[in-house]
Amino acid sequence: MTLGTPRLRPRLALALAFSIAAVLTAVAAPAFADATAPAAAPAPRTYRFGDWPPDLSKHGAELQGLYDKILYVTGAVFFLTEGLLLFFLWKYRAQPGKRAHYSHGHMGLEVGWTLLPVVIFVVLGVTSADMWARMKDRNLFPKDAFTVKVTGRQFEWLIRYPGKDGLFGTEDDYETINDLHVPYDKPVRVRLTAQDVIHSFFLPELRVKQDAVPGLETEIWFEASRAAKTEIACAELCGLGHYRMRGSVTIEPLPQVLNWIQTEKEDE
């Protein structure tokens, strides 16, 4: 197709005009919104392309390590396949006088590229199994954990601390809403359930997520690495307020956590 034929030119111009109009619409759209937008909240941290949220957990590095391992494998496959695709498109483009190569395939290649992925994927699977069991099998959870009970309900997190005796269901339990205080350098065990519909307890900066299901107690654990303030989000659609089912997490030294619980309890 040459761009110069007179028959084509008006159509090309129309196509160009359409593309420009489409792009302009897209670019103009935010302007309409900005006109009425309240000033955006200042970004609390600088963000670079492809960043994970800050990692406050001890297992986060291992999780990201596994991610990186998969990224190397899939990245290699990606560049290999897409590269070959583009190369073949250029190399084997239709050219006058050149006929396609008649072939129905190659048995050895077929077997090779069937077995290779099986091996790679099974290795990836096996590598993942160990960390997964440590994260989710409650028989393998650390024994001396700081334990809280969290109940999801529309659209808040009910948080129950056992108090000084370390037991739930006793006088000194303290219950609060959307205010989770946990220690660092000590495993934290979260016993989850929900009151109404399914929610999902997600701590992005602590790299944990577990659904909270009515009628079921699920558990998750993590160990924070430093003092910080972070957030709980809900990751399972739970109704019209799903997006604002947000809680705060304060990570501080264990004595401070216990102290905070006691003070709050006394203020009740």
Next chain:
Amino acid sequence: MESAPNGHGHDHGHGEDHIHPPPSNFLTKYVFSTDHKVIAVQFFCMGFTMFLVGGLFALLLRWQIAFPFQPLPFGLGKVIYASAPGNTMPPESYPTLVTMHGTVMVFFVIIPLLTGAFGNYLIPLKIGARDMAFPLLNMLSYWVAVPAGILIIMAFLTEAGGPGAGWTSYPPLSALPQASPGSGTGQTLWLLSIFCVGWSSIMGGINYLTTIINLRAPGMSLTRMPLSVWALFITSVLQVLATPVLAAASILLLFDKLLGTSFFLPAGVNVGGQAIAQAGGGNPLLFQHLFWFYSHPAVYILVLPAMGLVSDIIPTFTRKPIFGYKAMAYSMAAIAGLGFIVWGHHMFQAGMNPYVATSFMVATMVIATPSSVKVFNWLGSLYGGSIRFTTPMLCCLAFVSMFIIGGLSGVFLAATPVDIFFHDTYYVVAHIHYVVFGGSVFGIFAGLYYWFPKVTGRKMSEFWGKVHFWLSFISFNGVFFPMHILGIGGMMRRIADPTIYQHLAPLQSWNVYITMFAVVLGFSQFIVIANIAVSLLRGERVGENPWEATTLEWTTASPPPYYNYLQIPTVHHPPYEFSVPGMESDYIVQSAPPRSA
């Protein structure tokens, strides 16, 4: 079968082959038609209309995510959110739009377009049959899908609010009107609609299986079937085996909603301080198991037929046989088989026993193998070819390259520990859209451009086809690639306002960027509509075989007559005989006389 009007199935294999005259009545010819070609066009029109509806929902969602609770541009809010205060999106509309976008795109766009439209049109023509085995059943499968479409729109327009529990509709949210305004009448209509669409799907599947097994032309052995027919055959098996489970799930949920049963409601459920009297003894995870037992195979129902279409089109434009025909067919069968034992990977974080999750992870890793075999075979099909870059070919290449990305991103999600972070984030949204939009929708576009001349006797404009392709391809990647970045950033799915979270606020510019491309992607689809409309009236007229292809449908007139073939063809060749050495012509149609030995 005697009772089926215009049934041709009984003619076949009984020696005598007579042709019925086409119906002359407008109603039986165009509306209540039993002709597979008319039914295919009906499915196409319904699917494509719904594609625009689902796309509109997506744009409203995108606007909300990029500019939370701000008025729509050009005063559109006054029309769309007319009754809402400030004419901006009310918070209960967001989950409803999320639900409707997913439901419409899965059940009313991709499945009807791939199996309803392409399946119906191509199966009889490609195997050399006059019609489906059960033409009346075929008509019914369309006329059950129509009320399903009406029901889903009614669900959306329900006064109390449309269904808002996601396309997955997990109870208790979907079961209790107290928990979500859309979980009353809206959700009930949704369930009825899904029940009907599933019914339509089962009827279609049974018909396709019977047709492919019984009505193949003489010489059309299983290993001479075009891969699109293989794909549709395997898809039909999935439809017939998996859809009844969805029907069961939706009926049980309907019972919970209407009859006061408690299949999915455990004791003690309490919404806003109000105890739910009927609750007790049920388990919400049971619904998830039933739902995904259908809906994971359904993901393959969404993509297998597109793989078949693409495998049919690529040889035509590389002018060489498909690489590894048998491996292509086996790998599709393997995908379908393994597809039944991976559903639990949707539930890794749901509270299953972690070791059950591990076994689902391994099965999921294994299912990646047949998919990669297919990709390698498509690459092998390009190797040594003589590639013609027509619009349908470009769409096929988009399918292959985007399916690679969608497949690879699935590996991260399959690894259970990584999924702890990625589950229910935008990484999942990116993954599903690379497979279903980058894959299936581009496969549908490829099929549309490729078979349009057969259906109408006229070619679509190549030029406008390419404009549509490039705009869609670029803006598709502009929309969905950054969603991986959002996933890594920890952005949850289905949230109406990401800016209130400290870990998401810095990512907000990505959301604005995605929305811009979504607008371009949405409006690009008007080009293909205009192209269809103009080409119907003024497109270049073509003969039987404009693409110089080899399969049987290209041996009959364009458009094919009512009876498809005046004489049932006899098949002598495999499906993709291109560039056979020693032949002058570079293709041999399947029904060409055998070459002298």
